[in-house]
Amino acid sequence: MHDPMENDTPDNLEDLFAHNRTWAARMERDRPGFFTSLVKQQTPKYMWIGCSDSRVPANQITGLEPGEVFVHRNVANIVVHSDLNALSAIQFAVERLKVQHIMVVGHYGCGGVQAALEGARIGLADNWIRHIQDVRDRHRVLLSSLPEELRADALCELNVTEQVVNVAVSTVMEDAWSRKQSVSIHGWAFGVHDGLLQDLGMTLDGVKPIEALYKAAVQRIRYKWSKRAELPQANVDPAQAEP
Numbered sequence: 001m002h003d004p005m006e007n008d009t010p011d012n013l014e015d016l017f018a019h020n021r022t023w024a025a026r027m028e029r030d031r032p033g034f035f036t037s038l039v040k041q042q043t044p045k046y047m048w049i050g051c052s053d054s055r056v057p058a059n060q061i062t063g064l065e066p067g068e069v070f071v072h073r074n075v076a077n078i079v080v081h082s083d084l085n086a087l088s089a090i091q092f093a094v095e096r097l098k099v100q101h102i103m104v105v106g107h108y109g110c111g112g113v114q115a116a117l118e119g120a121r122i123g124l125a126d127n128w129i130r131h132i133q134d135v136r137d138r139h140r141v142l143l144s145s146l147p148e149e150l151r152a153d154a155l156c157e158l159n160v161t162e163q164v165v166n167v168a169v170s171t172v173m174e175d176a177w178s179r180k181q182s183v184s185i186h187g188w189a190f191g192v193h194d195g196l197l198q199d200l201g202m203t204l205d206g207v208k209p210i211e212a213l214y215k216a217a218v219q220r221i222r223y224k225w226s227k228r229a230e231l232p233q234a235n236v237d238p239a240q241a242e243p
């Protein structure tokens with residue numbers, strides 16, 4: 001029997017519907033009652049804040065199924081305190097779904113990060129990318145000490161670190177932690193080139209001091225990329241810098 005799931009890349013919208021029907025039938029056949037159980041409840045333990053990039057799909061990367069991860073994505077995984085979209089999603093995830101983990105996930109080879117680094121003019125998105133340029137400017141010394149070809153990936157990690165802090169200092173998280181809700185925020189980076197996730201060691205739980213963890217994370221990023229560039233480690237204590 002013809003199986004559209006085994007075809008190559010779908011060429012048109014009809015293919016997408018064909019794939020969808022096949023997928024739904026397969027799920028129902030393998031796991032009878034799967035969809036009816038989804039209708040009744042949504043109890044994901046995880047919230048994923050990632051880049052809109054089509055190569056970084058939260059569910060596939062983590063092996064999570066429908067109902068298991070609450071997802072918010074935008075260009076270059078940015079969390080801004082005036083962004084009602086992101087804040088509403090975080091509030092819903094924390095206060096209603098009671099997720100236990102929020103991961104901010106950047107990815108190497110991110111077009112948004114690259115554009116920020118180059119100062120390229122794209123259009124309206126420049127104003128969004130400006131947030132990453134603020135991160136770039138904050139870490140100008142670190143970035144300029146690296147060879148050009150490593151800067152974008154280092155900035156990807158620095159951006160994740162900054163966005164983890166932005167989530168942590170939001171009123172939603174302050175309120176959650178003040179009522180002792182168990183929810184932590186993590187900073188990860190995904191390798192489009194190898195399909196692997198890296199934990200950047202930036203995990204905030206409302207107990208440990210944000211400032212110290214932030215500084216240690218930046219120090220680790222500095223150490224990691226300097227080492228990759230085989231630069232002298234003059235001002236870095238490896239014992240402190242290694243995760």
Ligand SMILES: [Zn+2]
Binds near residue numbers: 076
């Ligand atoms: Zn991206």
